Amino acid sequence: MRTIRIMIHLMVILAACHALPADSVKAADPAASSEIEKSLIEVLQSEASPAEKAIACKKLAVDGSSEAVPELAKLLPNEQLSSWARIALEAIPGEESSEVLRAAAQSLDGRLQVGMINSIGARRDPQAVDLLIKHLADEDAEVASASAVALGKIGGEGATKSLRQALRSAPHGVRSAVAEGCVLCAERLHESGDSEMAVEVYDEVRLADVPQQRIIEATRGAILARNQGGIPMLLEAFQSPDKKMFQLALGIVREFPGSQVDQALANELANTTPQRAALMIQAMADRSDTVSLAEILKAATQGDKLVRLSAIDSLRRVGDPSCLATLMKVVDDDDAELANAAKQTLADLPGDKVNTEIVAMLPDAEGENYTLLLELIGQRRINAVEEVVKTLDNANPAVRKAALVALGETVSLDRLSVLVTQAVSPRFPEDASEAQKALRVASIRMPDREACATQLASAMGQSNPASQTILLETISEVGGSKALQILAGAAKSDSPGLQDNGSRLLGKWNGVDAAPVLLDLAKTGPAEKYRIRALRGYIGIARKFPMSEQQRVEMCQQAMDAAKRISEQQLVLDVLKIHPSQAGLKLANQAKLNPELKEQATATAQAIAAKLKK
């Protein structure tokens, strides 16, 4: 019986909840809304359960008016339903709601009273200021604290004055909330244009006996409200031995207006520890509109290593072409960490103008700078192929290597032939390996892989067997249907070398699309060893790639038919075992007819049947 009652109870609550969407659509219509409100008030007036009354309160937050306020007010002393009633009362506009919250704030005590005061604060009820000022001196610290914060939210002359007085006189346990209220008042003063008064309030909190976090908030406000006049105070915060105050200053720098502060910060770098200077530089670099690049560059080139590293790193975000020469100099630094940081920053320096400048510097560059610029062209993927190609004849192998790497990263399809030539017939034989690598890098990233494979294939015609192998391997890495077709052609060509490479690369092909090609080669390949290799590649595809059950079994059937040796047939049985299915079981059973396979086929069939049963 009890269970049934509970179920009915739940159904009532859920029904009440689910009824709301339809009601809410009507809520745009005042007459309908009034009807809804009437029925909700009736629930509050009835002997309905607390759950139903709670839901009614929640609905009244949307559909309630002053009519509902008296009934909601009756629930305010109810410990269970007080907060539900306040949900509605906070939302219903008008003096009636404010009045009952104020009345309850005087008649209730403890937590419930705190709730009323919080709601008054949320509604920013100006009529409640006197009441809240009275409660500011309440013996209950929670009530006094809630009143202080509510006064801060409401603001205004009376609230501000009382809070400032309380900052000196309030008991210790309440003073934090009073300071919070003061900061809220000061914020409003500042926003309304009265920065002078705001500063006064902030300063009083800064000097008061309140928790450090309140002082931090007041200091932040005091600095920002002073505008440019706040710079000395900001620097004071930077100089503070207190870590939290230093951290506050780091945060404020990111929001401080104007450009005066940038120079002030730069000057301050010399007066602080390397650890702090490193953090300050990061903050300076976040001021992208006014950052003093010259100062950061200076820090990047001299002084403590930690500071230099920070400065070099920060240039990744705010650097420009003017930083290039300095950073290139740091790349030569004996300290590998500094040199590497500079290299990284050079690769990341923002903006196209940096790219233009790097290319412009190339013709006049010498020694290691020449190599560095080529590396940057590659890392930044700058389109400067013609300029880079010119360097392929350079006598310095390091320069040529950098050029090839850069071309690998930047060359487009219409200039891929440059790398093909370098890969198959390099002017300097020692460049061959690097050129082949670059060709591979370039070919793989080509958006049109079919066109890329075609171009590489056409180069094969004029190449010697070793070069053909290189090109074929590159084609294989490019992938796509054209590449597959080229490999198939090679595997069935008259050249033993191409047959070998073609079948080898097809066997390693990473996709189901190679299956028909491999099956064909397994059946019609030019030599037994390539037919076996192709068949094994075909079985490998059935084994490792996701596909439908039907397709996999069909492939296994084809492989079984094409296999002339027990070893490949056994591989097929392995596939069936790994991917169990009814159709696969049938195929395994058929394989039992072959005496040489019978034992493994039986074991496979049993394993499949066992897996299918689970």
Add this chain to the structure above:
Amino acid sequence: MSNKTKQVPRRRFLKNAAAVAGGAVVAPTIIPSSALGLDGAVAPSERIVVGGIGIGRRGGYDLGCFLQQKDVQFAAVCDIKQKRRGEVKQIIDKHNGNQNCDMYRDFRDVLDRDDIDAVLIATGPNWHATAAMTAAKAGKDMYCEKPVTKNIDQSLILADTMERTGRVFQAGTQRRNLPHFAFACELARTGKLGKLKKVYAHPAGMQALMSGWLPAETEPDPDVVDWDMYLGPAAWRPFNKKLLDGFNFEKGGGFVGAFRGGGVLEWGSHCVDLCQWAVDDCLPPVEYNTPENGELVARYENGTELIFREKGWIPLGSCPVRFEGETGWVEAGDSGRMVLSSPELLAGREVAEIGGYPATFHVRDFLDCVKTRRQPKGNAVAACNAHIACHAANIALYLDRQVNYDNVKHEFVNDEAANRLRSEALREPWRL
């Protein structure tokens, strides 16, 4: 609420700060690791002392990400459940090789500790905003799980409070620190897709997320389960153990979520957040419509559409987003993969494919920002704007009609019913 006119917050600074945080594809090396104390052994003075609040399943995962960091010292755990307090302490003590992790039932006791720099807040969503703001006022930085707020007003107050208190806040929107999502957002933000026309988010359900008032059961000893603290700022209801696990009071938007809508926020706090990043973290949309054919269309001031779409996604895993411009598009999901309208959009770049939406990078971003005081990727302003978009969409769903939002006045235009849904009273004694 209706008597209150929210002042225009100090957004010009906040916007800048958010832009600074969102500027790079992958989190920059904010500062050399040696400066952050990450090279070799970390000196005690360089460690960030962290306390955990409400470490359940999700929090346990986050905890693991924090413990991986060499400069973190996890010193305390708080939970209203005795059993879980003990379990989490064991994990932390085992990691630290001692028995020093302190346990608390009331999170304010954690906040009272001067030695704790930051807190991980992974309670149920009912508590997120209240706990975060209480922590900020106590001078703690925080990593706070999502959804962060229950309504529009909480979102605005959260952003203002973090600014006022100067705290570092990171919402648990870890996809902001994953390379493929960051790259997709960068394409949209920097005009690589042409003029941005539509950004799509997958809300994974626009249905009700119902909280309830279940029949009363005998309330446990508060030492075992502190029901009053569990309810916290949520309106009172009797103890029922079914409400203890996986239950989130009005998850997804205060009043709205209790009845209808609300679902938008659960995943929206991730995917709408990414859409917000794609539109350069601008203010939220100004117009929200009711769903048609599984699509709820919202419009930004500049005409770009934010579309909450249920179906039609390329299978790229959960939490997909899609950004469409005049010349190209990109779609990305939790598999770590993305699909581009043209491979040329990659411009030769390699974007790491990190699937499974790990939070490790996001936690690292937070810790770095605790030291540098930069704004992390999931800062309070970014979270505020994304959450407002979700809450407003929920309100349109609940009212079953179009609503228009004014980003300057922070209210719906000539719409009292919608405006009443912007906030909700907290249970005593809690306040924001």
